[in-house]
Amino acid sequence: MVAAHETTLRELLEGAKQYRVPLYQRTYSWTDSQLGRLWEDIRKLAEERAEDPSLTHFIGSLVLASSPTHGPSVSEFLVVDGQQRLTTLSILLCAIRDHRAKHEDPDHRDRIDQEYLINKYKPAHRLKLVPTQADRAAYEACLEATPQAGGSDQVGAAYRFFAAQLVAVDDPDDPMDIERIEDAVISGMALVSVVAQAGDNVYRIFESLNNTGLKLTQADLLRNYLFMRLPNRGEAVYDSLWFPLQTQLDSGELEQLFWLDLVHRNPEVKQTDTYTGQQARLDGLHTEAEIEAEVRRFCRLGTLLRVILHPKEEEDPEVRRRLTRLNAWDTTTVYPLLLHLLDRRQQGTATSEQIASAMLYVESYFVRRLLIGRATASINRILLRIVTDMRADLPVDEAVRAYLSVGRKYFATDASIREAVRSIPFYLNGRATQRKLVLQWLEESYGSKEPVAADSLTIEHVMPQSPTTEWRKALSEDLQGEESFAEVHEALVHTLGNLTLTGYNAELSNSSFLVKRVQLGKSGISLSRDIADQKRWGRPEIHARADTLAERIIAHWPGPTEEAGNRSEVPWDVMNKALAALPAGAWTAYGDVAALIGSHPMPVGVRLASHPAPNAHRVLQTEGTLSPNFRWLDPSRKDDPHDLLRAEGVEFDKYGRASQSQRIGVEELAQLAGMPQQDASGQLLRPRSSHNNALDDRFLEQLTDLQDAQVAHATVAVLEAWTDTGGMLLYGTGGETSCFLMARGKDHELGNIWPATIYPSGKFEIVFQHLSTRTPFDDIALRQEFRRRLNELPGVTIAAAKLALRPGFPLDVLVNATARQALIEHLGWFYRQVHPGA
Incomplete structure (x- = not known):
């Protein structure tokens, strides 16, 4: 018999329990996109629970089976489904524990360990969560807070992600903010625990949970609900109102419309809660006339959303120009404001000139934030709250400007610009x-x-x-x-x-x-x-x-x-976020950090010497030596930073210089800080058999212009060998025409995958960051093997700490015939891993 009930992480982890991930389960594989969604849900929930502690957020199910070795003193379970979720939350608890122990009180370490992470008095079952074998060492490094914690594997990447987010969200003026985050994780994350008893077919349960088929969209659900409430007027309302509405907007745009309508009332509502939010609101209506009026209102707002999505249909030239620009900026969270502005004009409470002016202030806000390096910080939350929070006693354009000008919204002043x-x-x-x-x-x-x-x-x-x-x-x-x-x-x-x-x-x-x-x-x-x-x-x-x-x-x-005000701020929080994500076994230089945040090496050194910052000991001088002025901020610390760096995996030569191969440069720091990276989604694929492609010609032109003949010939030899193996070439459409070595195209059932990108300016880039999310190289063992093979090439040394980044080596390495042939063989090995039958 299956027992299912809603629970929290606190209930799951308290007491003598152990959850074992079976060996046949997939290794831990959550990436930044999934971690980011979870973190955003937790952050919002923490804020909401400050006002209403009873609020929870449902994050899915956990299917458990009683372990065959279930003992009397510890409740043991096998994790049949939900191990990624449970592992992620446990890693997050490790990060919260370490952050609070370091910045608040060391006692938090034992408290969180004993309550949620270990069974202190059960040495044979010490870990409450036992990941699959391949992830166990990395997880235990986080659990024990060893120098290897936060390595380049997926578990380490998750730990570093959360460590960086905690640094970014920790407000020195709010002593309770991290405590609220912990409370949201422990008591606010709701799960359905499905426990299969002896004799139950747990795999049939798993299949039924995941075999969802084609789901109705939230717009479909709302349409069905509305017309269920219109037993007499349904056909007439459908023909005169709903059909024209769904002709103007597709299914996704309709769903967006219903969400935007909710945001005008509650900026915190999630798009995934659109149907339930609208249903709760519409439940308060009682007559068919009231429901019909709502459909009519949706139809009117839909016409306005159509203009936002297709600015060419706007008649006023200045409004059209501003809508076109904001549309090109591609930030959908500005849509609630745009819908409000167009609605105000239609209702006669604002002019075209005023709403065009309001849009200019928003455009200026976007541009100025980008120029000061604050393009994304809290941007969605700020935009979604404009309509509900801006002043009602001002003309709409001045109200928008006033709202964006106050508080920590990063509307850059002239001095900052x-x-x-x-x-x-x-x-x-x-x-x-x-x-x-x-x-x-x-x-x-x-x-x-x-x-x-x-x-x-x-x-x-x-x-x-x-x-x-x-x-x-x-x-x-x-x-x-x-x-x-x-x-x-x-x-x-x-x-x-x-x-x-x-x-x-x-x-x-x-x-x-x-x-x-x-x-x-x-x-x-x-x-x-x-x-x-x-x-x-x-x-x-x-x-x-x-x-x-x-x-x-x-x-x-x-x-x-x-x-x-006339403030001017150095983005130290961006520095802290990048340093918090800096992997064990890596280091960076003061100049690298300074270039990232638009400062200079000396102020960076002064800042690190006088303010707490994550992994400050990993910031060295350009040549890889410790600054002569380095001192631990904690005066009681007497340990040698060199010893700690060595324990973390940094290699030093006989002169005390850290290996340059383990250095994280400014562009890699930008990756760690979460700055958006250009991907290959806009690239063009060209089969190698066609020789009249402009991008192919442009790549070769740039290669021969920028490199000497030997390097160019060696690079082309590698490309020819790759296509002979069965691979394809994908060319970038940017100013520098990059070349992607494709092993699978995007139309493949497992998605696209490529081992490397070649830049004519001289870099052979290995895309470990991309590979970590692509089968079969989402298995860290394969990525480690690929790195080991590449490091056999004369002149190539890729540090283990860069296994989650996009490191590379100079194209002139390929001039060496031995290195070139070895690379061709290793790329062939890569292709065979992707296509086992090749």
């Missing part, structure tokens, strides 16, 4: 499409009579990302004191002052500035004119252009009200 444009790595923030939009809109602000087609433009680094000897010599003239070339280059290369738009990215590539200025001078891009007028391109010129662009931005995009 002037500082950030000089220092923040614009190219590493926000989504690639949004970065291009900002540059495109800046170009439009010049009012050129001959606008250039946006589709033909890409972002160009004037000072290249991979500098040549000529560029190194030019920039070296600007070095001051003990500055290194690498530090100054990283601090400048991704800033807005060094970026422009061009249709000649391939032709420009890594060319000298003398060549680039001629090409830029020929283009019709206004953004490039002041660059073409310069005689050299170094730090003074980049800063001067940044200052000019900052003034144009300030003039073009209005800032917050005076209530926002």
